Amino acid sequence: xxxxxxLKDIWVSYDDVSVLEAVDLTVEDKDFLxxxxxxxxxxxxxxxxxLGLIKPDRGSVKLLGGNPKKTRKYVGYVPQxxxxxxxxxxxxxxxxxxxxxxxxxPFRSFNEEDKKAAEEALNTVGMLEFRDRxxxxxSGGQKQRVFIxxxxxxxxxxxxxxEPSTGIDSRRQKEFYELLNRLKxxxxxxxxxxxxxxxxxxxxxxxxxxxxxxxxxxxxxSPEDLEATYQCPVELIAHGVPHRVLKLH
Numbered sequence: 460x461x462x463x464x465x466l467k468d469i470w471v472s473y474d475d476v477s478v479l480e481a482v483d484l485t486v487e488d489k490d491f492l493x494x495x496x497x498x499x500x501x502x503x504x505x506x507x508x509x510l511g512l513i514k515p516d517r518g519s520v521k522l523l524g525g526n527p528k529k530t531r532k533y534v535g536y537v538p539q540x541x542x543x544x545x546x547x548x549x550x551x552x553x554x555x556x557x558x559x560x561x562x563x564x565p566f567r568s569f570n571e572e573d574k575k576a577a578e579e580a581l582n583t584v585g586m587l588e589f590r591d592r593x594x595x596x597x598s599g600g601q602k603q604r605v606f607i608x609x610x611x612x613x614x615x616x617x618x619x620x621x622e623p624s625t626g627i628d629s630r631r632q633k634e635f636y637e638l639l640n641r642l643k644x645x646x647x648x649x650x651x652x653x654x655x656x657x658x659x660x661x662x663x664x665x666x667x668x669x670x671x672x673x674x675x676x677x678x679x680x681s682p683e684d685l686e687a688t689y690q691c692p693v694e695l696i697a698h699g700v701p702h703r704v705l706k707l708h
Contacts, residue, residue: 461487461488461524462486462487462488462521462524463523463616463617463647464484464485464486464509464521464522464647464649465484465485465519465520465521466482466483466484466485466509466518466519466521467483467519468483468517468518468519469481469482469484469505469508469515469517469518469520470482470515470516470517471504471513471516472516478501478504478670479501479504479508479515479670480670480671482505482518482672483672483674484505484666484674486617486647487647488616488646488647489644489645489646489647490643490647490649490663490664491639491640491647491648491650491661491662491663491664492647492648492649492650492662492663492665493650493651493652493662493664493665493666494649494650494651494652494666494667494668494672495651495652495653495665495666495667495668496651496653496667496669497653497669498653500668500669500670501668501669501670502621502653502668503621503651505668505672506619506651508520509527509619509649510522510527510531510534510619511526511527511528511531522534522617523616523617532561532562533613533615533616534615534616534617534618534619535558535607535610535611535613535615535617535619535646536610536618536619536620536621537606537607537609537610537618537619537620537621539621539622539623548593549593549594550590550591550592550593550594551581551589551590551591551592551593551594551597551605552577552581552590554594554605554606554609555580555581555605555608555609556569556574556577556612557609558577558580558608558609558610558611558612558613559573559576559577559612561613562613573612576613576614577608577612580608580611580612581608583608583611583642584605584607584608584611584638585604585638586601586604586608589601589605599631600631600634603623603635604635607620607638607642611642615646616646616647617646617647617648617649618642618646618647618648619648619650620639620648620650620651621651622651622652623635623639623650623652624652636660636661637661639661643663650662651668664676
């Protein structure tokens with residue numbers, strides 16, 4: 460299989476305060492990996508390292524086999540949901556087309572290829588019928604689908620999502636994760652979240668991050684890893700059929 464992310468011995472600190480310590484991580488093509496951990500545990504910093512936005516104090520970073528500053532244009536990124544900017548007068552179609560800007564020169568108009576890619580992306584996430592709807596009129600789950608379409612419009616090899624379920628009610632979260640489950644047959648997905656309970660059915664692998672990364676290339680997470688990550692006792696509960704093991708913080 461092809462490695463889309465390869466991190467070796469990554470260390471990052473801010474003003475002599477350690478944020479990431481000895482992080483090793485490999486993500487293969489068509490993996491669906493969730494990274495969980497507490498707020499302040501280094502999840503956002505890890506994403507910035509992967510995308511080449513932060514240079515680690517030491518360690519090596521390969522994204523899609525090369526320097527992340529050169530290869531990140533082949534990565535779709537969905538940032539954390541922010542409600543404060545959603546009243547901007549722009550419709551769904553225009554939001555998705557904006558995803559093509561990184562692959563176009565300045566002042567160039569959208570061509571037929573751009574429009575076809577936008578239509579395909581909206582169809583993939585089930586939002587084509589909302590193409591003329593103003594973005595602020597959509598529900599939280601619908602907005603996230605549009606943002607995923609915007610990230611898919613460049614036909615990326617890797618999709619990165621930062622706390623994607625924020626702002627989505629529980630009824631729509633299941634639909635959202637089922638969409639990601641379908642997408643993983645085409646591209647690799649890396650999702651960071653602090654929401655443990657939604658993950659067990661859909662993701663292939665889970666890693667725990669709190670400065671150090673606890674990762675065993677599977678979705679089985681030991682109580683010891685979780686206690687080291689959340690720095691508190693963890694209880695195990697059985698959930699679903701077949702039984703899935705979830706941890707309650």
